[in-house]
Amino acid sequence: MEANMPKRKEPGKSLRIKVISMGNAEVGKSCIIKRYCEKRFVSKYLATIGIDYGVTKVQVRDREIKVNIFDMAGHPFFYEVRNEFYKDTQGVILVYDVGQKDSFDALDAWLAEMKQELGPHGNMENIIFVVCANKIDCTKHRCVDESEGRLWAESKGFLYFETSAQTGEGINEMFQTFYVSIVDLCENGGKRPTTNSSASFTKEQADTIRRIRNSKDSWDMLGVKPGASRDEVNKAYRKLAVLLHPDKCVAPGSEDAFKAVVNARTVLLKNIK
Numbered sequence: 175m176e177a178n179m180p181k182r183k184e185p186g187k188s189l190r191i192k193v194i195s196m197g198n199a200e201v202g203k204s205c206i207i208k209r210y211c212e213k214r215f216v217s218k219y220l221a222t223i224g225i226d227y228g229v230t231k232v233q234v235r236d237r238e239i240k241v242n243i244f245d246m247a248g249h250p251f252f253y254e255v256r257n258e259f260y261k262d263t264q265g266v267i268l269v270y271d272v273g274q275k276d277s278f279d280a281l282d283a284w285l286a287e288m289k290q291e292l293g294p295h296g297n298m299e300n301i302i303f304v305v306c307a308n309k310i311d312c313t314k315h316r317c318v319d320e321s322e323g324r325l326w327a328e329s330k331g332f333l334y335f336e337t338s339a340q341t342g343e344g345i346n347e348m349f350q351t352f353y354v355s356i357v358d359l360c361e362n363g364g365k366r367p368t369t370n371s372s373a374s375f376t377k378e379q380a381d382t383i384r385r386i387r388n389s390k391d392s393w394d395m396l397g398v399k400p401g402a403s404r405d406e407v408n409k410a411y412r413k414l415a416v417l418l419h420p421d422k423c424v425a426p427g428s429e430d431a432f433k434a435v436v437n438a439r440t441v442l443l444k445n446i447k
């Protein structure tokens with residue numbers, strides 16, 4: 175039996191699952207759970223001390239699901255407490271704050287912490303991850319846009335939702351899709367159904383979009399040395415255009431990346447004799 179298979183009483187009837195929340199301190203993990211379970215929002219920050227535990231029941235198709243939620247503290251200080259709770263998990267709610275780039279950049283470190291705690295025999299492949307880009311109500315402070323978050327999530331085969339624990343936007347849809355995916359996983363013998371596990375774009379496309387987004391100038395964007403010839407610029411442009419053309423590439427952010435590449439080429443060719 176798979177290590178992270180849930181306990182099941184009768185096939186087709188009730189199911190018990192374990193879900194954990196992960197992400198930096200103050201990104202809104204506890205508020206997202208509270209919004210869904212208690213339909214309310216608390217604006218005062220009450221840091222989770224170690225772990226908060228709760229049980230809730232949900233209905234998915236004909237099954238009653240008993241969900242054990244372990245809401246983790248994001249502060250590094252609580253590492254020793256939360257590291258006990260990673261094992262035997264079927265679902266992870268991975269949260270970042272769209273106004274805090276650090277919390278988005280930290281997502282990889284959260285996955286690494288979980289992987290380390292699960293040890294060499296732990297299997298992250300057969301866990302459903304949902305990424306919550308939270309606090310979307312704070313539009314003025316937003317610094318991680320949707321396509322950047324979606325690209326990160328979908329290139330890993332994770333679900334992605336834009337949420338606000340304050341207004342409730344996206345919260346019910348997120349939990350519903352999350353639980354349905356977990357039930358699908360359980361009914362598939364504890365393995366992620368193939369439709370969820372593979373992205374509809376390649377790693378090369380995702381990496382290229384990220385590289386373009388972070389490039390410092392037009393040369394860098396096309397991946398050529400400053401002072402490159404017209405031929406070199408055109409060759410680099412053609413390669414990127416084939417990879418990212420909106421007719422061929424469905425990766426989040428590909429349209430903007432394609433436009434940026436067209437623009438970079440125009441700018442460079444104007445100045446090359």
Ligand code: GTP
Nearest residue numbers: 200201202203204205217219222248309338339340
């Ligand atoms: P730790 O328990 O320390 O790991 O933090 P946490 O991720 O559980 O954060 P928590 O849910 O306690 O929320 C942190 C702060 O962000 C609180 O002041 C919340 O009121 C606020 N907050 C949470 N979600 C939202 C949101 O969607 N919008 C806005 N505007 N504020 C939010």
Ligand code: MG
Nearest residue numbers: 203204221222
């Ligand atoms: Mg908390």
